[in-house]
Amino acid sequence: MTRYIQKLAYMVGVTAFLMSGASFADEGAKISIKDDRGVTVEVPAQPKRIAAISYFADDVALALGVKPVASTYMTAGREPDFLLGLTSQMKQIGQRAKPNLELLSQAKPDIIIAIRRYTVGSAAQLEKIAPYVAYNMELLEESDREIAEVAKLLGKPERGVELNKAFAAHLAEFAGKAPKDVHPRYAIMWGGATPFAFHNENTAASIVNAIGGDNIAGPKDAGGEFGIDLSLETMLEKDPEVLFIYDSGPDRPHEGNPIWSQLTAVKNNRVFYVGDQWVETNGPIAREIVLREAAHYLYPDTFPAVDVRAEAAKIIPAEAQK
Numbered sequence: 234m235t236r237y238i239q240k241l242a243y244m245v246g247v248t249a250f251l252m253s254g255a256s257f258a259d260e261g262a263k264i265s266i267k268d269d270r271g272v273t274v275e276v277p278a279q280p281k282r283i284a285a286i287s288y289f290a291d292d293v294a295l296a297l298g299v300k301p302v303a304s305t306y307m308t309a310g311r312e313p314d315f316l317l318g319l320t321s322q323m324k325q326i327g328q329r330a331k332p333n334l335e336l337l338s339q340a341k342p343d344i345i346i347a348i349r350r351y352t353v354g355s356a357a358q359l360e361k362i363a364p365y366v367a368y369n370m371e372l373l374e375e376s377d378r379e380i381a382e383v384a385k386l387l388g389k390p391e392r393g394v395e396l397n398k399a400f401a402a403h404l405a406e407f408a409g410k411a412p413k414d415v416h417p418r419y420a421i422m423w424g425g426a427t428p429f430a431f432h433n434e435n436t437a438a439s440i441v442n443a444i445g446g447d448n449i450a451g452p453k454d455a456g457g458e459f460g461i462d463l464s465l466e467t468m469l470e471k472d473p474e475v476l477f478i479y480d481s482g483p484d485r486p487h488e489g490n491p492i493w494s495q496l497t498a499v500k501n502n503r504v505f506y507v508g509d510q511w512v513e514t515n516g517p518i519a520r521e522i523v524l525r526e527a528a529h530y531l532y533p534d535t536f537p538a539v540d541v542r543a544e545a546a547k548i549i550p551a552e553a554q555k
Contacts, residue, residue: 261277262277262278262279263275263276263277263278264276264278264385264386266366266382266385266386268349268366268367268368269349269367269368269369269375270349270353270356270367272356272367274364274365274366275364276344276364276366276386277343277344277364278388279387279388280342280343280344280386280387281343282302282340282341282342282343282344283299283301283302283303283342283343283344283346283387284301284302284303284304284326284337284340284342284344284345284346284363285301285303285304285305285323285346285347286305286326286329286332286345286346286347286348286351286352287305287329287347287348287351287370287513288304288305288307288313288316288320288329288509288513288516288519289346289348289368289370289379289383289513289515289516289519290304290346290347290383291304291316291319291320291323291516292315292316292513292515292516292517292518292519293346293379293380293383293384293387293393293516293517294383294387295316295317295319295518295549295553296392296396296516296517296518296548296549297384297387297389297392297393297550298389298549298550298552298553299387299389299553300319300322300323300553301323302323302324302340302341302342303323303324303325303326303336303337303340303342304320304323304324304325304326305325305326305327305328305329305332306320306325306327306328306329307328307329307481307509307512307513308481308482308509309328311509313508313509313510314508314541314542314545315508315509315510315518315519315522315541315544315545316518316545316549317542317545317546317549317554319549319553319554324336324339324340326340329348329351330351331351332347332351332352334355334358334359334362337359337362338362342362342363343363343364344363344364344365344366344386345359345362345363345364345365345366346366346368346383346386347359347365347366347367347368348367348368348369348370349367349368349369349370350369352365352367353367366386368382368383368515370513370515371434371435371436371459371515372434372435372436372439372459372515373434373435373436373439373440373514373515373520374434374439375515376436376514376515376516376520377397377400377401379515380393380396380397380515380516380517381393381394381397384396396517396548397517399521400517400520400521400524403521403524404440404443404444404524407444407524407525407528407536408443408444408445410528410535410536411444411445411528411531411532411535412445412532412535413445415445415531415532416445416446416447417445417446417447417474417475417531418446418447418449418471418472418473418474418475419441419446419447419448419449419473419474419475419476419477419498419531420448420449420450420463420468420471420473420476420477421435421437421438421441421448421450421477421479421511422463422476422477422478422479423478423479423481424478424479424481424485424486424487424488425486425487426486426487426490427462427463427464427465428462428463428465428468428478428487429460429461429462429463430449430450430460430461430462430463431448431450431459431460432448432450432451432452432453432457432458432459432460432461433448433450433451433452433453434452434453434459435459435460435514436514436515436520436523437477437511437512437514437523437527438450440514440520440523440524440527441477441527441531444524444527444528444531445531445532446475446527446531449463449468449471449472449473450463465487465490465492465493465496466492468492468496469492469495469496472496472497473496473497473498474497474498474501474503475498475503475505475530475531476496476498476499476503476504476505477505477507477511477527477530478504478505478506478507479506479507479511479512480506480507480508503530505526505530507526508541510522510523510526510541511523511526517548518544518545518548518549521544521548522539522541522544522545525539525544526539526541
């Protein structure tokens with residue numbers, strides 16, 4: 234638990250460093266930034282029309298009081314509560330894993346902020362539309378840096394540092410209040426015939442671990458993926474006490490497996506179908522809400538239930554909520 238908090242404290246220092254050396258003065262001015270592809274990209278110093286491929290860029294921009302002009306979605310027709318449904322006011326450009334480049338071009342962005350793994354193959358096409366910056370958006374240890382860099386790109390580096398400091402303080406506060414002798418076994422997963430569970434390094438899992446949870450998926454292998462297929466037979470052996478399942482729609486084949494009803498989490502009604510913030514967790518709004526939801530679901534007698542929209546409204550400036 235302490236290790237995660239120490240990492241966050243370290244990253245707060247990094248964010249302060251990232252503030253240096255940039256000028257946001259003249260309209261038409263450019264700055265250069267190296268993204269998670271290792272590519273140096275020249276972008277407008279104060280972009281006005283932001284296109285988001287993944288909710289991370291929406292999350293950071295809204296926390297800064299900036300409303301993107303275009304966004305992908307996780308589930309068609311669903312506007313995430315953790316972003317106050319504000320994505321309904323943005324041009325929809327397809328699912329995050331396969332954005333529609335024609336619709337993206339119609340939005341006329343002056344910067345595209347994207348999830349790396351789904352867009353690196355189409356980098357050449359994206360760069361023809363607007364400067365394209367890609368981030369991993371997978372690990373908690375990367376979250377502070379990613380937020381600080383996007384805040385810098387959008388001309389509000391001080392707010393990025395502020396958001397990172399606040400989260401480090403809140404994580405420490407919740408960890409301090411969590412029961413010290415209770416470590417509920419849990420999994421964060423996509424449902425399906427063979428569920429896909431996230432390793433410790435995943436951002437949401439790192440947050441749950443930091444407040445005392447015990448992830449049955451464990452750490453990832455060196456150079457491995459951030460998640461793993463876990464059969465229900467394996468899940469029964471590890472027997473999670475709490476399950477966080479990404480709510481991607483009404484189709485839940487895992488519930489039809491006879492093993493499902495044997496899991497302790499199912500028997501005790503501690504299966505929680507969670508929102509988009511549990512998958513797109515690296516932004517400042519998402520991670521704050523996941524922290525609060527995780528604390529309540531792990532320790533309902535210690536932490537109150539969470540009103541997702543009310544928590545989001547505390548972070549998103551009033552002018553961006555209109």
